[in-house]
Amino acid sequence: MDLWQKLDVLGQAAQYDACQGCGTQMHRVRDDIGRWIYPAVRPDGKRVRLLKVLQSNACQNDCAYCAHRSGRDTRRITFQPDELARAFAELAQRGYAEGLFLSSGICGRVDQATERMLATVELVRRRYQFRGYIHLKILPGADEASIAESIKLADRVSVNLEAPSPERLSALSRNKEFERQLLGTLEAANRLRNELGRPVSMTTQFVVGAAGESDREILATATRLYRGLALARAFYSAFQPVPETPLEDHPATPLWREHRLYQADFLLRQYGFAFDDLIFDEEGNLPARADPKLLWALAHPERFPIEVNSASREELLRIPGIGPRSAGRILKRRREGKLRDLTHLGLPKALAERAAPFILLGGKRPAFQPTLWGIA
Ligand code: SF4
Structure with missing residues (x-):
């Protein structure tokens, strides 16, 4: 050979x-x-x-x-x-x-x-x-x-x-x-x-x-x-x-299990989540029906809506659809003027729609309110 x-x-x-x-x-x-x-x-x-x-x-x-x-x-x-x-x-x-x-x-x-x-x-x-x-x-x-x-x-x-x-x-x-x-x-x-x-x-x-x-x-x-x-x-x-x-x-x-583990792992390493924030099913597994961050947000209605114009970086990172890079972008845009609608967030449309039910912009709910993917 x-x-x-x-x-x-x-x-x-x-x-x-x-x-x-x-x-x-x-x-x-x-x-x-x-x-x-x-x-x-x-x-x-x-x-x-x-x-x-x-x-x-x-x-x-x-x-x-x-x-x-x-x-x-x-x-x-x-x-x-x-x-x-x-x-x-x-x-x-x-x-x-x-x-x-x-x-x-x-x-x-x-x-x-x-x-x-x-x-x-x-x-x-x-x-x-x-x-x-x-x-x-x-x-x-x-x-x-x-x-x-x-x-x-x-x-x-x-x-x-x-x-x-x-x-x-x-x-x-x-x-x-x-x-x-x-x-x-x-x-x-x-x-x-x-x-x-x-x-x-x-x-x-x-x-x-x-x-x-x-x-x-x-x-x-x-x-x-x-x-x-x-x-x-x-x-x-x-x-x-x-x-x-x-x-x-x-x-x-199934590959979705690997995917959920990576999502949870990112929350632990880059989003300031603690292990105790993760939501597991009765068998101790991450549920298939939604990503771990969305599940956490749905389980904690007392933490939302979050006013994007005054939220800390840590609070922004708790909002579904907002990650470390987009949180940084939002903080920068905020210094240039008040954010009043979803387009001001600078997020791709799908992520802005994901964030919409969990945020306030200038004290108001954004106009767009999607259904929560059938899992609310
Ligand atoms: S996973 Fe185990 S069996 Fe396979 S190469 Fe490594 S030590 Fe050897």
Whole structure:
């Protein structure tokens, strides 16, 4: 198998983002030379084309949802560091890839698998002088020296928790240990980036719906990580069954559940919502019928209507249809004169109509009053 055939297989395999190979299909594209390139957003908000690839799809672990789990009959391939570094450098030099996302299965000792990944990234940085974006997965249980090296080389590092608690993880894997291997590695990464003074961002990912966990459990854990470890992002990946795995007959998680989790997560990170503001159903899940912000607004009629001309930024962010950017725009427009009708908000029509039932403009309800999407 030549270098580019390997890249095809291990780029394709990285759609599962091992180590959390749950099968969610990201919006990937094949570039015009046929390699898998993924659009991604860097920590600074800039969009980049990432080569997302595994160092190896060989793994000794047994995660029940994963296409790369040990014992599954699939072709196992491993890149040597110089092969992968050379392939990436060529794609970068030709303008096909602007960044690298590198993960790996774990075959043999964790430190050996980690060393191969670090050697690849070192070559990319030092031999090929690549200064762009690198997201490096830290394998569960990696030692402190490897974690520190990852932090020095990458712009973003991640350790995937997969599940929100030890009990839920034990339903997915007999090999992985939640507190020591997963959370412990994240905690070590946070401590080391502070000690090294390297402001790399740190993320994690949850497989949603594979272990019977509720949205409440997932978001409670994410909230603890945002507060305790200054995590930049949690990613939520709807479980999709992979043939010939123990969960092949387990129902796929609907994508709307993943979407609701992202909406709730944005409220926690960017809208000033607390975990206790989120509304869950009897099973502890975010209801499908409306987004979490609208549900909160409907459950708190005492907080509305809000006078847009005098509201604080925090109050504006509680209004359905108004986000951090539009709140900033409204505050700016307010300095230029009183806002008297919906068009003065500078919102797209659909969002202005969403906000209308919850606001006052100059002491008056805006003229437009839509029905509340049948859920009031
Ligand atoms: S550790 Fe688990 S999720 Fe990661 S590649 Fe191995 S089996 Fe898959």
